[in-house]
Amino acid sequence: GAGVSQSPSNKVTEKGKDVELRCDPISGHTALYWYRQSLGQGLEFLIYFQGNSAPDKSGLPSDRFSAERTGGSVSTLTIQRTQQEDSAVYLCASSLVRLAGGSGNEQFFGPGTRLTVL
Amino acid sequence: AQTVTQSQPEMSVQEAETVTLSCTYDTSENNYYLFWYKQPPSRQMILVIRQEAYKQQNATENRFSVNFQKAAKSFSLKISDSQLGDTAMYFCAFTITQGGSEKLVFGKGTKLTVNP
Structure with missing residues (x-):
């Protein structure tokens, strides 16, 4: 019944370490998006899931970034060998499935994970 | 290019x-x-x-309304009877349909402060 949840709320890590960020979408939402919000910037698209598949990965900035989704529900964004420029707020959003031709369905956002790489 | 421009980084308004x-x-x-x-x-x-x-009809939602000018590619937001709770960052965005997704392209935002 609740909205989109994300964990952890905040993550501080050292440069070079791997991190995993988790997203729990709204039940029944088959579409899931990850965005990144750097300081003073708007949101930047990273990856899109429809069910468990990711037909659009065009926003992932490097091969250090990967994501998966299991059971058509929970998604995990993994950043390997973190760099200081990875510091940002990572936001997850879910929506109902997109109908053919586009539907403009509202994307419901989680509160985000603030990642700080020292 | 697929971009959004919000030309006002900060704004303030009286309640x-x-x-x-x-x-x-x-x-x-x-x-x-x-x-x-x-x-x-x-x-x-x-x-x-x-x-x-x-x-063509502009959307409205209670105190919020838009002025959508498609030819000019302009989409402004009007907030009437501003309230203290309206203080926030406001982001304008549009959808790009690609690879089955409807990903959003965002502007950099406008920080709105409502003063008592």
């Missing part, structure tokens, strides 16, 4: 007054949707209003 936030965009999409999202300090993005580009 109960009206304020307009500007947004222009550039897209090669024929069919798209436009959104205004609000982000308070809690970081939670909240949908304010949505506009379908093929509809």
Whole structure:
């Protein structure tokens, strides 16, 4: 019944370490998006899931970034060998499935994970 | 290029007054949707209003309304009777349909402060 949840709320890590960020979408939402919000910037698209598949990965900035989704529900964004420029707020959003031709369905956002790489 | 420009990094308004936030965009999409999202300090993005580009009628949602000028690619947000709770970052966005997704392209935001 609740909205989109994300964990952890905040993550501080050292440069070079791997991190995993988790997203729990709204039940029944088959579409899931990850965005990144750097300081003073708007949101930047990273990856899109429809069910468990990711037909659009065009926003992932490097091969250090990967994501998966299991059971058509929970998604995990993994950043390997973190760099200081990875510091940002990572936001997850879910929506109902997109109908053919586009539907403009509202994307419901989680509160985000603030990642700080020292 | 698919971009959104919000030319006002910061704005302020007195409580109960009206304020307009500007947004222009550039897209090669024929069919798209436009959104205004609000982000308070809690970081939670909240949908304010949505506009379908093929509809000429401007969307309204209580105190919030838009002025959508498709030819000019302009999508401004008007907030009437501003309230202290309207203090937040406001982001303008539109959809790009690609690979089955309807990903959003966002502007850099306008920080709105409502003063008592």
